[in-house]
Amino acid sequence: MLQASREAVLPTYARAEVMLVRGEGCRVWDDEGRSYLDFVGGIAVTSFGHCHPAVTAAAHAQLDELWHVSNLYWTEPMLRLAALLSERIGGAQAFFCSSGAEASEAAFKVARKVTGRPRIVALEGSFHGRTIGALSVTGQPGKWEGFGPLVPGVSFARPNDVESLEAAISPGGDLAAIVLEPVLGEGGVVPLERDFVQTAAERAREVGALLWVDEVQTGVGRTGTFFAYEQLGIEPDLVTLAKGLGNGLPIGALLARNGAADAIGPGDHGATFGGNPVACAAACVVVESIDDDLLAHVVATGDRLTAGLVALPGVQEVRGRGLMLAAALARDAPAVVDACRERGLLVLTAGAGPSVLRLLPPLVVEDAEIDEALGILEAVLA
Ligand code: PLP
Numbered sequence: 558m559l560q561a562s563r564e565a566v567l568p569t570y571a572r573a574e575v576m577l578v579r580g581e582g583c584r585v586w587d588d589e590g591r592s593y594l595d596f597v598g599g600i601a602v603t604s605f606g607h608c609h610p611a612v613t614a615a616a617h618a619q620l621d622e623l624w625h626v627s628n629l630y631w632t633e634p635m636l637r638l639a640a641l642l643s644e645r646i647g648g649a650q651a652f653f654c655s656s657g658a659e660a661s662e663a664a665f666k667v668a669r670k671v672t673g674r675p676r677i678v679a680l681e682g683s684f685h686g687r688t689i690g691a692l693s694v695t696g697q698p699g700k701w702e703g704f705g706p707l708v709p710g711v712s713f714a715r716p717n718d719v720e721s722l723e724a725a726i727s728p729g730g731d732l733a734a735i736v737l738e739p740v741l742g743e744g745g746v747v748p749l750e751r752d753f754v755q756t757a758a759e760r761a762r763e764v765g766a767l768l769w770v771d772e773v774q775t776g777v778g779r780t781g782t783f784f785a786y787e788q789l790g791i792e793p794d795l796v797t798l799a800k801g802l803g804n805g806l807p808i809g810a811l812l813a814r815n816g817a818a819d820a821i822g823p824g825d826h827g828a829t830f831g832g833n834p835v836a837c838a839a840a841c842v843v844v845e846s847i848d849d850d851l852l853a854h855v856v857a858t859g860d861r862l863t864a865g866l867v868a869l870p871g872v873q874e875v876r877g878r879g880l881m882l883a884a885a886l887a888r889d890a891p892a893v894v895d896a897c898r899e900r901g902l903l904v905l906t907a908g909a910g911p912s913v914l915r916l917l918p919p920l921v922v923e924d925a926e927i928d929e930a931l932g933i934l935e936a937v938l939a
Contacts, residue, residue, distance in 0.1 A: 573898060580607025583919050583926050585903070596918040596930055597903045601742070601774050601881065604801040604920040605843060612804045612842045619838035626834070628827060634837035641844045642812055645783050646796060649814035653832035657773035657799035658686025660809035663826055664769050664795045665690045665708075667813060668734035671820045672766060675710040678725045678735045682716060682744035684908070685736065685771055685797075694736055697744070697908060716741060717753045722760070729764030734795065739785035739878075742774035745907045746876050746883030746915055751789050758791040767817055769795040773809070774881065777801035778847040778920050781856040781879035788878070801920075804843050808836040855879045855920050858927055862916065865931035870938045880922065883907055883915045886938070890914045893937055902933040 559576070576588040583606050585595050598604065605612055619634060626632060639651040652663050669675060679685070681696040692700060693708035701707060714725035726732060735757050741747040761768040770793040775785035779801060782788055786796070794817035799809035807830075813821075859879040866875045866884045874885040886893060890906045890913055897904050907915040918926070 573895070575898065582606040582608075583922050591901065593898065593901050593903050594926060594930055594933070595903045596916045596922075597905050598917045598919050599800075599805055600905065601779055601800045601917040602803075603805050604778060605804050605846065606919040606921050607805075609804060609921075611846070612839050615842045616806060616835050616839045619835045623834050625830070627829070628832060632832065632834045632837070634834045634841060635832035637841050638832075638837040638844065641841060642798075642810065645844070646812050647792075647814055649796070649812040650818055652811040652813070652818075652826065653837070654809040654811070654828040655807040655830045655833070655836070656686070656809045657771075657797065658688045658691040658809075659828060659831075660773060660797035660799050660811050661685040661691035661694065661771065662688055663811040664734070664736070664771075664797050665694065666826055667795060667811065667818050667821055668767050668769060670825065671817060672733040674731050674733040674766070676731045677711050677733055678722070678766075679711060679713055680716045680737060680741065680744075681713045682741055682747065682908075683736070683738055683771075684741070684743035685738075685773075716744075716747055717750045719753055719756050722753065722757060726760050726764065726766075729760070729766065732761075732764050732766040734767040734769045735761045736769040736771055738771045738773075739775045739789060740780060740881055742881065743908045745910065745913050746881060748876060748878055749789070754786075754789045754791055758793075761794075767794040769793065769797070771797050773797055773799045775878070777843065778852060778855055779879055779881050779917075780877075781852055781859060783847055783852070785878060802843060803836045803840045806833075806836040806839045808833070808840050851920060858918075858922055858924065861924060862918070862927050862931070865927065866916075866934070869931070869935055872938070880916075880918055880920055882917075883913050886912045886914055888912065893934075896937040897933055900933045900936065902930050904930075904934075 577585045578588050579586040679694040683696040685691045685694050696713045712725040715721040770786045776798045796812040802808050871887040872884045876883050905915045907913045
């Protein structure tokens, strides 16, 4: 019956032949009772593992109280989450939505309205979402095909290439924002260099543009600091979040500081589900749980995974920060992903060519689980 129902799903994803029915901690189970170590984590989403007791309890409690009201009213979980995020980023104001693409759309609109300028500089290979605005600042032409015309006014620079950045900004008087992912995620897990990012921040300030940092994938502890930009010595005006914020409940956010959203008022933007009380209640537990101990754990387990990957046969390079890692292989990654799944390990690829294997385990992953994953990878790559 369910096999036939596949026809009823629009084929926007190349799904693996597996039906997942249950999750707990770093593991998921399929409908035949097989378990898998989950180093995909819903693509950097289930940072506290599946069905984490405290996150689940907070969502359950909120489900029993209030599911949804319009943003015409205040709700307590939304206010608590805004305050928690604002504490993390020097008094920022939050706009809540339900996904990363929506957060990108909000940032795009805020940047244009606040500066009164049209142009955005983004990076080649970047990824900011699939809606038309977010797609327009996504530096992957393959993803544009068939969907044009895109939003005009976007220039692209090469990552870690200051000259190319200068050329894309120039002359700058019409520039609303520069958007950066601290580590390009879908583009192949490419960390941006400190000098490059600092130049972008300086140039944005000089020309009166906003610095928008897309932390949808890197944020909420993934790279070993709450925001990845903290490692780069910059202070962005706009920060976008989603993925790990709700540990699997759909939530995204735009955080604006330094008066970056001062020109925004009632009616300028909105989202029916933005600030949903259940998603916000879960997200509050997530944000509160990211403390120094957890961040140190992310760094330590990330180092352990990196060292293990480097030593595997056929691994040419290991890139990333914290628990956002990729291994460039001497062979096709999709076949490795399939072989790992057969042996009980879920990993994924990244968009930058056929040989990049990506690993995004939950932030609470234990050493033993890392070693187990490395053992499976070694057997597959041998
Ligand atoms: N920005 C970044 C950096 C992302 O990695 C993604 C998704 O992979 C998005 C935005 C879009 O998020 P969503 O899929 O929730 O729309």
